[in-house]
Amino acid sequence: MAIMKLVFLVLFFHHANAQTLSTNFHRYSCPNLEGIVSRTTSKFISTTPSLAPALLRLHFHDCFVRGCDGSVLLNSTAGNTAEKASFPNLSLRGFQVVEAAKAAVEKQCPWMVSCADILALVARDAVFQIKGPFWPVPLGRRDGIVSRANEALANLPPPNFNITQLITSFGAKGLSVKDLVVLSGGHTIGVSFCSSFATRIYNFTGRNDADPSMDPAYVAELRRMCPPSDATTTVAMDPGSAQDFDVDYYSMVRQRRGLFQTDAALLDHSATNSYVQQHSTPLGSKSFFDDFAASMVKMGRIGVLTGRAGQIRKICSVVN
Numbered sequence: 001m002a003i004m005k006l007v008f009l010v011l012f013f014h015h016a017n018a019q020t021l022s023t024n025f026h027r028y029s030c031p032n033l034e035g036i037v038s039r040t041t042s043k044f045i046s047t048t049p050s051l052a053p054a055l056l057r058l059h060f061h062d063c064f065v066r067g068c069d070g071s072v073l074l075n076s077t078a079g080n081t082a083e084k085a086s087f088p089n090l091s092l093r094g095f096q097v098v099e100a101a102k103a104a105v106e107k108q109c110p111w112m113v114s115c116a117d118i119l120a121l122v123a124r125d126a127v128f129q130i131k132g133p134f135w136p137v138p139l140g141r142r143d144g145i146v147s148r149a150n151e152a153l154a155n156l157p158p159p160n161f162n163i164t165q166l167i168t169s170f171g172a173k174g175l176s177v178k179d180l181v182v183l184s185g186g187h188t189i190g191v192s193f194c195s196s197f198a199t200r201i202y203n204f205t206g207r208n209d210a211d212p213s214m215d216p217a218y219v220a221e222l223r224r225m226c227p228p229s230d231a232t233t234t235v236a237m238d239p240g241s242a243q244d245f246d247v248d249y250y251s252m253v254r255q256r257r258g259l260f261q262t263d264a265a266l267l268d269h270s271a272t273n274s275y276v277q278q279h280s281t282p283l284g285s286k287s288f289f290d291d292f293a294a295s296m297v298k299m300g301r302i303g304v305l306t307g308r309a310g311q312i313r314k315i316c317s318v319v320n
């Protein structure tokens with residue numbers, strides 16, 4: 001009988017720990033949470049709209065490395081090089097927005113809300129504030145205490161992945177081929193350093209050539225903006241509406257004007273290709289917004305720590 005009880009308790013707590021997140025999680029522990037976070041986020045974005053894409057990317061880079069546990073927010077320490085310091089994360093921006101939202105939340109609800117939850121809310125608010133979709137964010141994540149640069153390198157897909165590698169990378173996080181094509185639509189906003197696609201326009205096969213899958217007129221435009229070996233210039237990923245969350249991304253990809261090989265690669269698989277074709281006009285906007293909201297919720301659940309795992313950090317850049 002005692003053994004049965006033990007088995008029951010183990011199963012119960014295992015289940016409680018693996019519990020799914022809930023939009024009501026902070027209903028009593030921090031009733032004004034969402035208002036505090038959205039006010040803080042909008043204060044920053046109204047003066048610096050270019051922070052909105054940065055905040056979306058921050059959430060993606062958090063979730064793909066050790067799950068959405070705020071590990072991307074941690075600073076390196078004497079004995080540890082954190083995710084932040086790894087190559088793909090060097091261009092991340094917007095940490096100050098998360099810290100400010102966290103500080104404002106701590107004032108009203110000390111020790112209650114994780115940095116991981118705050119980042120998920122900030123990313124949603126950022127997208128919504130630049131005319132993108134709104135989605136209810138399931139909450140209850142806890143913060144991790146480990147952040148390693150080499151794990152960021154191993155888990156974040158680089159911009160030269162092909163479609164098979166992308167599907168594997170997203171699949172490893174429990175995301176589908178549809179999630180891949182939908183979330184890639186995040187590139188409808190924001191900027192990229194020239195160095196992130198320089199090989200594609202200057203030295204694709206080592207013979208001073210460009211990727212033949214890119215529209216030659218676009219290659220020429222990009223070459224004008226990005227001299228070889230340029231390390232400081234950034235270009236809009238969706239020229240013309242880089243600060244508006246819209247469905248333009250898919251028409252760019254369709255016109256062979258996706259900036260990275262990973263954007264172009266969406267044409268190389270039947271399911272992603274047909275999504276691109278179907279969303280290449282403004283008419284595709286509604287279904288893209290619904291899909292994006294659903295895939296963001298799914299991404300936000302990757303590898304989350306719940307129950308008694310991890311901690312609620314006081315300051316997002318350091319463990320308690």
Ligand code: HEM
Binds near residue numbers: 050093183190262
């Ligand atoms: C599919 C695999 C992906 C690859 C290979 C990729 C790669 C990149 C690269 C190389 C940059 C430019 C970095 C720089 O030079 O500063 C970038 C920017 C960006 N990415 Fe992705 N990305 C991917 C997926 C995603 C996803 C899933 C999202 C969000 C849902 C996202 C959102 C963004 C945003 C918003 C920016 C602009 C950031 C800014 O303006 O600061 N990306 N991405």
